[in-house]
Amino acid sequence: MNLFENIRLALEGLRANKMRALLTMLGIIIGIASVMAISTLGSAMTGSVTKTMDKIGGKNIMVSLSPKNYDTQSTLQEDDLITQEELNDFRSTYTDQIKAISFSTGMGSGQLNSGFIHKDVSITGASPDYGLVNNINLVQGRFINERDIDGTRNVIIIDTTLRNSLVGVDGDVIGKEIQVDTKSTNETYTVIGVYEKLVIDNPLFYMGDDTRIECFIPITTAKSLNPDTANQNGYENFTIMATSNTDSAAFALTTKDYFIKGLGPLSDYTIQAESLEAIASEATGMLSTLSLGISVIAGISLLVGGIGVMNIMLVSVTERTKEIGIRKALGARNSAIRSQFIIEAMIICLIGGMIGVGLGSALGIMGSTLMKFPTNPPFLPMIIALCFSMAIGVFFGFYPANKAAKLDPIDALRYE
Amino acid sequence: MMGNKIIEMRGIVKSYYLGTPNELEILHGIDLDVYEGEFLSIVGASGSGKSTLMNILGALDRPTKGHYYLDHLPMENVKDDGLSQIRNKKIGFVFQTFNLIPRSTALKNVALPMLYGGVSRSERSRRATELLQLVEMGGRSHHRPNELSGGQKQRVAIARAMANDPAIILADEPTGALDTHTGRLVMDIFHRLHQEQGKTIILITHNSELAEETQRTIRLRDGSIVENRKNGHYQLEGCYESV
Numbered sequence: 001m002n003l004f005e006n007i008r009l010a011l012e013g014l015r016a017n018k019m020r021a022l023l024t025m026l027g028i029i030i031g032i033a034s035v036m037a038i039s040t041l042g043s044a045m046t047g048s049v050t051k052t053m054d055k056i057g058g059k060n061i062m063v064s065l066s067p068k069n070y071d072t073q074s075t076l077q078e079d080d081l082i083t084q085e086e087l088n089d090f091r092s093t094y095t096d097q098i099k100a101i102s103f104s105t106g107m108g109s110g111q112l113n114s115g116f117i118h119k120d121v122s123i124t125g126a127s128p129d130y131g132l133v134n135n136i137n138l139v140q141g142r143f144i145n146e147r148d149i150d151g152t153r154n155v156i157i158i159d160t161t162l163r164n165s166l167v168g169v170d171g172d173v174i175g176k177e178i179q180v181d182t183k184s185t186n187e188t189y190t191v192i193g194v195y196e197k198l199v200i201d202n203p204l205f206y207m208g209d210d211t212r213i214e215c216f217i218p219i220t221t222a223k224s225l226n227p228d229t230a231n232q233n234g235y236e237n238f239t240i241m242a243t244s245n246t247d248s249a250a251f252a253l254t255t256k257d258y259f260i261k262g263l264g265p266l267s268d269y270t271i272q273a274e275s276l277e278a279i280a281s282e283a284t285g286m287l288s289t290l291s292l293g294i295s296v297i298a299g300i301s302l303l304v305g306g307i308g309v310m311n312i313m314l315v316s317v318t319e320r321t322k323e324i325g326i327r328k329a330l331g332a333r334n335s336a337i338r339s340q341f342i343i344e345a346m347i348i349c350l351i352g353g354m355i356g357v358g359l360g361s362a363l364g365i366m367g368s369t370l371m372k373f374p375t376n377p378p379f380l381p382m383i384i385a386l387c388f389s390m391a392i393g394v395f396f397g398f399y400p401a402n403k404a405a406k407l408d409p410i411d412a413l414r415y416e
Numbered sequence: 417m418m419g420n421k422i423i424e425m426r427g428i429v430k431s432y433y434l435g436t437p438n439e440l441e442i443l444h445g446i447d448l449d450v451y452e453g454e455f456l457s458i459v460g461a462s463g464s465g466k467s468t469l470m471n472i473l474g475a476l477d478r479p480t481k482g483h484y485y486l487d488h489l490p491m492e493n494v495k496d497d498g499l500s501q502i503r504n505k506k507i508g509f510v511f512q513t514f515n516l517i518p519r520s521t522a523l524k525n526v527a528l529p530m531l532y533g534g535v536s537r538s539e540r541s542r543r544a545t546e547l548l549q550l551v552e553m554g555g556r557s558h559h560r561p562n563e564l565s566g567g568q569k570q571r572v573a574i575a576r577a578m579a580n581d582p583a584i585i586l587a588d589e590p591t592g593a594l595d596t597h598t599g600r601l602v603m604d605i606f607h608r609l610h611q612e613q614g615k616t617i618i619l620i621t622h623n624s625e626l627a628e629e630t631q632r633t634i635r636l637r638d639g640s641i642v643e644n645r646k647n648g649h650y651q652l653e654g655c656y657e658s659v
Contacts, residue, residue, distance in 0.1 A: 327517075333532070
């Protein structure tokens with residue numbers, strides 16, 4: 001009596017009671033479908049977080065000097081700043097972990113004037129690696145280079161929307177001179193590059209429509225234009241881009257330890273080093289915990305479904321007492337009867353599970369597409385769900401099957 | 417003394433409610449020998465212990481005391497699975513109420529003992545078809561029991577009893593639920609199986625006329641054999657020992 005024969009027998013049994021089998025399956029279908037839908041949606045969401053983080057710069061570690069205590073008046077001393085020498089040492093110590101280091105300083109907003117065109121812009125002073133670290137997508141020209149930095153040149157990178165309003169989509173803006181007025185300055189810059197603004201289409205990261213136009217100038221130029229920083233020798237903050245095989249969360253701690261030593265014991269300031277990856281994994285961890293939690297609640301309906309299967313199997317065993325007696329009289333062993341009923345329960349659950357998996361992943365994919373987290377069918381959860389539904393069949397089928405197997409053949413034959 | 421002793425029972429006792437104040441002894445030391453190729457009938461009023469004896473003969477039940485050899489096999493100490501196997505290979509049951517599986521076709525019903533006996537699918541189907549032809553039910557092999565008359569059902573049941581070529585066929589009131597005419601047809605099949613195939617058949621009945629047709633009749637009363645008689649028109653000798 002092999003498995004195949006048992007499956008055939010079980011299918012025969014189910015075919016005799018199609019409606020009942022379907023209703024019994026319903027519990028399993030609903031349970032599996034809801035768990036599948038939620039896990040599909042959850043994995044779509046966590047996947048989208050990871051993807052967006054990569055887009056922003058998932059391997060970045062933001063290092064900054066920050067006051068130890070925000071309540072008291074803290075003043076940043078000149079020797080608190082991180083010097084170029086310290087950075088060079090740091091870089092040569094961890095060459096394998098560091099891909100790039102970028103610096104930037106905000107200059108605030110200003111107004112760009114070019115002919116009759118006046119636009120509000122915000123200006124950021126950036127180092128050459130800023131483009132790489134912040135994933136700036138140049139579509140024309142070049143980004144800031146070392147010579148711009150050394151020469152404190154008045155060059156500027158603008159974004160495509162600004163280019164379009166200055167010279168149109170097809171116009172050549174490179175080399176064009178534009179004037180930018182900020183609170184304290186009034187400078188003329190030469191356009192050397194155009195970048196395309198990063199569009200984050202993830203609703204989880206939605207922070208209002210960002211219509212700001214950001215322009216980049218060499219960090220040295222920016223510093224020299226600001227009276228507070230004109231004579232500053234060192235950095236208040238920078239961003240490290242870790243190499244792809246570096247654990248950036250761990251490297252953030254290393255970085256913090258490294259630079260904290262450079263601060264005097266009396267300094268009011270400390271080093272903060274935050275890795276985007278750590279922030280992202282915190283967010284995705286929270287999301288997966290949430291979806292797991294909801295799945296568990298949905299899983300309760302699976303339990304109810306399983307109890308339904310057990311109930312129907314018990315009814316079926318009682319109904320078929322005589323049949324069991326006949327089979328035993330004809331030489332069926334207890335084990336053959338037991339496996340017949342267990343397999344019947346398993347098949348109910350497996351078919352229910354398959355329908356549930358189909359329904360649930362369709363719902364999940366539909367939901368995540370509607371919420372703009374495009375996702376693929378989750379194959380591993382599908383297989384797990386199918387195995388789990390079979391396990392439910394075995395678990396809840398065992399008791400009724402064992403009851404059937406243990407029936408006394410004489411009593412069973414006499415049963416009417 | 418001739419022939420191969422296919423059943424040997426010595427001092428078979430069956431009691432119920434063992435060890436309780438209402439302990440009840442149904443069979444009081446039955447001695448019975450059945451020879452290969454014999455057509456035997458067991459008669460007795462209801463409550464005489466017929467069914468209990470049949471259950472023990474058919475390996476559905478164990479005696480409380482005594483020895484039972486089926487096809488020279490001692491039946492003591494055989495575990496449940498062993499009894500299943502003996503029922504499967506050595507015994508063919510024919511019941512008063514047919515006991516066919518209602519949602520299976522005649523063919524599948526006949527093939528069922530072979531399924532539990534581990535016979536391959538194609539061989540099951542081949543032999544089941546053959547057996548249905550033997551009982552003249554070849555044309556009905558794909559009908560379900562509810563599409564068959566009582567006599568047809570019983571013929572399917574006889575074919576099923578023959579499936580694993582058992583040592584004995586145990587027929588418990590096989591005509592009890594049939595009218596005289598169809599009962600006659602069923603009895604004719606038993607005679608044919610006996611004569612043409614040399615089957616050993618034990619017929620349990622309370623109908624003395626049918627018992628008369630068999631070679632030998634055992635009469636049970638209150639759990640004991642009260643008569644063991646060779647029937648007149650059969651002239652086989654040495655098939656039984658006199659009481």
